[in-house]
Amino acid sequence: MAHVIVTGNEKGGSGKSTTAMHLFAAIARAGFEVGALDLDLRQTTFFRYLENRAAFARRTGQTLALPRQIRLRPSDLRDRVEAEQEEERWFAQALAELDRECDFVIIDCPGADSYYSQMAHASADTLITPINDSLVDFDLLARMDPETGQVLGPSIYSEMVWQARRLRAGAGLKPVDWVVLRNRLSHIEARNKRKVGDALESLSKRIGYRVVPGFSERVIFREMFLNGLTLLDLRDQGFSFSISHVAARQEIRDLIKALDLPGMADAG
Known part of the structure; x- marks a missing residue:
């Protein structure tokens, strides 16, 4: 079966599509x-990146x-339950088709909650959650006491990932490898950077992800x-x-090594 990689969180501008493109x-x-x-059906940043790549290839000969792409659309049924059932059918068909043809499937999720995104998270073998390295984006994962810096509890997004894990376990699938990717890391050892790092490490033990440096x-x-190009x-x-x-190319190599994807140990 194809190994499914999902880039997901519920905030925009964290580097999901850039990460997906470089992984591809x-x-x-x-x-x-x-x-x-x-699955970002409005912005489609990942697919626009790929369209630019195809156009550049045509211009330059x-x-x-390019990956095998399948475009999904939102259901236009008015009943919510029926709409979700229709989207679930379309998603399952697309994933089954890619599974037959591909070794890996990369799914880029929107920066907001959607039923497609929930299904993608439940399908992930590897879930990558990029966050900008700030306390603002840490709020995506958990609530923090502003006075003490103590983690008070998981966020709505973390609860959604937990629910996806429960669905995978119920289906007899192997546990998802959840990776939190620290993007836009500062080269300066600032107090905020240390505070984010400490909070991420503390939370990782409670809700079960691992932290890797990103871009x-x-x-x-x-x-x-x-031009649809990557480093x-x-x-x-x-x-x-x-x-x-x-240095940026080395960050890509370090990320691939840290993800430990099947068959990619010698990639470089």
Whole structure:
């Protein structure tokens, strides 16, 4: 069966689509077939990134890897139960089709709750939750006492992940590997950075995720979007790397290693 990777949280601007795109590029370069679903049905940032990639390949006459994509749409049924049943059927059909053709399926979720997103979380073998490295985004995972910094309890999103885990267990599936990805890490050892790190580590023991470093804030990530390229593609384009770009490529490699995806141990 295909290994399902879900990038999800309920806040926008945390790097979900950038993470999904670079994971796709790394997995495809390792020789695996990749399927893709973009469940942000309004913005479709992940699929727009892939559209830009296909357009760049046509303009330049290159052959660039692309995943097998299936587009889903929201149900227009007025009854909520019937609408969810219809979306559940469409989601199951799409996942089954990608499972037959692909080694990995990457699902990018919206920055808000939706029934599609809930189903994706319950389907995840690896769940990646990118958060910006701040106390504002930590609120996505848990409530914190502003005076003491003590974690008071899990957030609505963490409760949703727990529910997804319960559904997987009931279906006899292996537990999800939940990874919290610290994005936009500061290079300065600031008090806020230490406070976020301590809170993340404390909460990880209570609700069962592991923390890995993600991507620093770099202009190159925004610049590559229009051409649909990733840091892993730039050397093939004759791009001159700066020290910052080399460091960013290493962040990608470190992330792939930390995720410990099946068959990807020697990818680099």
